[in-house]
C-alpha cells in the first residue's frame with residue numbers, strides 16, 4: 001500500500017514538473033515528437049479526468065457553411081448565460097433599439113441543466129499550418145467547448161444539446177434584426193474568417209409597406225395572397241415534393257417601383273434581403289457558395305439582370321462576337337447572352353447561364369429553408385427565355401407607369417389628399433401620358449419650403465408636368481411616324497431604282513439562278 005502511495009506520488013510529481021517545464025521545453029522538442037507528446041498527454045488526461053468534452057465548430061466538418069448548431073449555441077449563450085460571464089461583447093439588437101450582449105471568446109461560462117453543472121468555453125484556434133493558405137487571413141477557427149462530468153453523458157446528449165438547439169433557434173428568431181446582405185468581391189472571400197462569410201450585411205431599414213406602395217389594388221392583393229401562400233406553405237411544398245422557394249420576375253420601365261416592391265415584400269414577410277451583385281461573382285462554384293450561405297427566410301435579389309450580364313468582360317466579348325457575326329451594332333436588338341458552358345473554359349472565371357439556372361433550381365437550391373428569388377429587369381423581352389420561363393420565375397409582375405389607382409395611393413401618402421377638384425384632370429392625363437410613380441412622387445414632394453405640403457400647389461404642378469409629358473410624347477410619336485414614313489418612301493424609291501437599273505440577266509445572276 002505504502003509502495004503504491006509512493007509510486008503515485010512520484011508519478012504526480014513527474015507530471016507536475018512536466019507541466020511546469022513544458023512551455024520551455026516545447027521550443028526544443030521536434031514537431032513530430034511534440035505532437036505525439038501532446039496526443040499522449042490528452043489521452044492520459046482523458047483517462048484520469050472524469051470530465052467529457054464536446055466541441056462545436058463554426059464550420060463543422062464540411063466547412064461549406066456555418067454550422068447551424070454553432071449559431072444556435074452562440075444565441076443560447078448570449079441569452080441564457082451571458083450575464084454570468086465576466087467578459088462580454090455588446091452590439092445593437094433588433095431594429096437597432098436594444099443592446100444585445102454575448103459571451104466574449106475564452107470566457108468560461110457556467111451553466112446548469114436539470115441539476116447537472118456544465119461549462120461552456122467559447123474559443124478560437126489559430127491555424128498555424130506552414131502551408132500557404134489559399135484564403136488570405138485564414139487564421140482562426142471558432143468553436144465552443146462544452147465540458148461536463150461523465151455521469152451526465154446521457155443527460156447532455158439526449159436532453160441538454162437538443163434543448164440548447166431549440167432555445168438558441170428561438171432566441172435567434174426573437175432577436176432577429178432583418179439584414180440587407182451584399183456579396184463580397186471574390187478576392188476577399190474567406191469563409192473561416194471570424195463572423196465573416198461570403199456576404200456582408202447592414203441592418204435592413206427600408207420603411208415601405210404594401211400600404212404605401214402605389215399600384216393597382218387588385219394586383220397588390222394578388223401579390224400579397226401569393227406571398228402568404230408561400231410563407232405558410234412549408235407542408236404543402238413538402239407534400240408535393242418541391243423545394244420551398246419561389247421565383248419572381250419584376251419588370252417594367254425605370255422608376256416604376258421594382259426595388260420598392262422588393263423592400264415591401266421583405267417587410268411584409270419579415271425576411272432578410274440578399275442583394276446579389278452578379279458581376280462580383282467569379283464563377284459558378286462561388287455562386288453556389290453564395291446560395292448555400294444564405295439562410296432561410298431570405299429574399300435573394302438580382303437587380304437589372306440584363307445590365308449585370310452586359311457588365312462582365314466575357315459576356316461583352318461573347319455578345320460582341322455575336323454582333324460582329326450578325327452584322328449588328330451598338331444599338332442592335334440582340335439579346336444579351338450569358339456565356340455557354342463551352343465559353344467557361346477559357347479562363348473559367350465567369351458565371352454561366354447554366355450556373356445561374358442551377359442557382360435558381362438545381363439540386364443545391366433545395367438546401368436550407370424558405371427562399372424567394374427575385375430578378376428585376378427593364379427589358380423582359382431581352383431575357384434568355386430559359387432564365388425566366390414560368391416554372392423557374394413562377395410569378396411575373398409588371399410594374400408599369402402610374403395609373404390613377406396608384407396615383408391615389410401616392411396622393412394619400414404624400415399629401416393626405418383623398419378628394420380634390422384636380423383629380424379628374426389628373427385621371428385623364430395619366431391615361432394620355434406615361435409617367436412613372438417615381439416622377440409622380442417627385443411632383444408630390446416639392447423640396448422648396450414655400451410649397452411644402454401645399455396640396456393645391458403640388459397637384460397643379462403635377463398637372464403641368466403631365467401636360468408637358470403628354471406634349472413631349474405626342475411630339476416624339478409624330479417624329480417617329482415621320483421617320484418611319486420617310487424610311488418607307490426611301491425603300492420604295494430604292495426598290496424602283498434597282499428595278500430600273502438591273503438588266504434581267506443581272507437579276508438572274510444575283511439570285512444565283514444562272
Ligand SMILES: Nc1ncnc2c1ncn2[C@@H]1O[C@H](COP(=O)(O)OP(=O)(O)OP(=O)(O)O)[C@@H](O)[C@H]1O
Pocket residue numbers: 212213214215252253254255256257258259260261378399406437438439441
Ligand atoms: N409603385 C411605387 N409606389 C411608391 N413609390 C414608388 C413606386 N414606384 C416608385 N416609387 C418611388 O420612386 C423611387 C424609385 O423607385 P424604384 O427604385 O423602386 O424604381 P425601380 O423600378 O426599381 O427603378 P429602376 O428600374 O431604375 O431600378 C422610390 O424611391 C419610390 O419612392
Ligand SMILES: [Mg+2]
Pocket residue numbers: 258259260303376
Ligand atoms: Mg430598381
